[in-house]
Amino acid sequence: MVQFASIFYQKLKEFGHEAKIVSFVKQFPNWLFPGETQIDNSKNFLKVEESRVFAPLSPFSWFKTYKVVKNEKPDSLILNWWIPFFAPSYFCVSFLVKKFTKTEIIFLVHNAIPHEKWPLVKLLTKLAFSQADKFLVLSESVVEDLKTIYPKVKESQLLKSRHPIYDFYLSEKVEESKAELKENLGIKTSRVILFFGFIKKYKGLNVLLKAMSKVIKHFEGDVMLLIVGEFYYPKTEFHELVKELKIEKHIKLVDSYVSNEEVYKYFSPSDVVVLPYTSATQSGIVQIAFGFEKPIIASRIGGIPEVVKENEIGLLAEPNNPNDFAEKIIDFYEKELVGKFSENIKEEKKKYSWGKLVEAVIN
Numbered sequence: 273m274v275q276f277a278s279i280f281y282q283k284l285k286e287f288g289h290e291a292k293i294v295s296f297v298k299q300f301p302n303w304l305f306p307g308e309t310q311i312d313n314s315k316n317f318l319k320v321e322e323s324r325v326f327a328p329l330s331p332f333s334w335f336k337t338y339k340v341v342k343n344e345k346p347d348s349l350i351l352n353w354w355i356p357f358f359a360p361s362y363f364c365v366s367f368l369v370k371k372f373t374k375t376e377i378i379f380l381v382h383n384a385i386p387h388e389k390w391p392l393v394k395l396l397t398k399l400a401f402s403q404a405d406k407f408l409v410l411s412e413s414v415v416e417d418l419k420t421i422y423p424k425v426k427e428s429q430l431l432k433s434r435h436p437i438y439d440f441y442l443s444e445k446v447e448e449s450k451a452e453l454k455e456n457l458g459i460k461t462s463r464v465i466l467f468f469g470f471i472k473k474y475k476g477l478n479v480l481l482k483a484m485s486k487v488i489k490h491f492e493g494d495v496m497l498l499i500v501g502e503f504y505y506p507k508t509e510f511h512e513l514v515k516e517l518k519i520e521k522h523i524k525l526v527d528s529y530v531s532n533e534e535v536y537k538y539f540s541p542s543d544v545v546v547l548p549y550t551s552a553t554q555s556g557i558v559q560i561a562f563g564f565e566k567p568i569i570a571s572r573i574g575g576i577p578e579v580v581k582e583n584e585i586g587l588l589a590e591p592n593n594p595n596d597f598a599e600k601i602i603d604f605y606e607k608e609l610v611g612k613f614s615e616n617i618k619e620e621k622k623k624y625s626w627g628k629l630v631e632a633v634i635n
Contacts, residue, residue, distance in 0.1 A: 384414055387472070461496040482594035571597075584616050
């Protein structure tokens with residue numbers, strides 16, 4: 273979300289609009305945060321004009337946030353929404369802004385219905401959304417979920433755009449060859465499959481690991497699964513399954529948050545990016561993969577098929593089906609699809625511009 277907000281801010285400025293970010297002091301209290309760090313320590317980051325005043329569990333910060341918005345007098349306040357945890361704070365800020373200013377409230381809805389279980393989902397979501405003037409949505413899947421959880425929404429309130437490409441990571445000058453990057457990671461196989469991003473239950477890593485057992489056997493061990501990301505559930509579950517499947521030698525794990533300047537080190541040496549999700553609306557990982565022109569193998573679920581055009585830029589498998597996912601990985605390599613898909617992505621990614629997102633909001 274940080275990168276999305278920062279790039280969106282930058283593009284608004286590039287198109288001649290004034291913008292400012294009101295950011296978090298801290299998103300979650302430590303006792304509620306499942307990862308290891310909430311701080312991005314990247315050396316290469318987008319510089320933004322921001323006011324770090326907002327804390328979801330601090331009513332005093334909500335009022336401070338409202339005061340910042342009131343003083344700036346913006347035409348629109350855009351709120352990133354993905355989980356109901358933010359409902360009380362977003363409601364109060366939005367209520368004050370609507371009551372005492374002329375600023376329009378836009379909810380940028382990444383997920384209308386959360387991937388993981390939350391108490392009082394419908395009540396909290398409806399509470400927050402009740403203050404919205406408009407909703408910015410990035411896939412038809414999110415539109416359908418929004419209409420399901422908040423039936424009051426009108427078509428005239430919907431601002432539609434595609435999720436833009438994350439090309440920010442390409443700003444790093446890549447001096448190493450693919451072979452050198454593989455060597456740096458200690459990978460000696462000819463085939464490299466990448467699973468990237470925060471590792472949460474709904475992302476289906478267990479499905480992928482079971483699929484890999486079949487893939488490894490098919491290619492007689494000449495394949496490596498590169499898993500890169502911070503675990504948001506106990507790592508012991510992962511290690512136990514890997515041991516049970518006896519695939520330890522074919523797993524390369526980098527279990528930590530990856531800084532902006534390090535991202536290319538994992539995408540560039542990989543052949544394909546895999547998303548075995550069991551629940552999904554859209555995925556920022558797809559947009560990073562597009563930026564690196566990497567093909568995708570993903571679950572046929574949520575809004576993913578809207579973006580991952582089957583047999584053109586990637587392959588789709590049935591969700592929660594390790595055998596089908598394994599077959600898609602095998603087909604990808606047996607039919608030598610990497611070149612064809614990568615070329616198609618070069619054209620396809622032109623449709624996912626930040627300019628179109630800016631137009632959706634401004635117009």
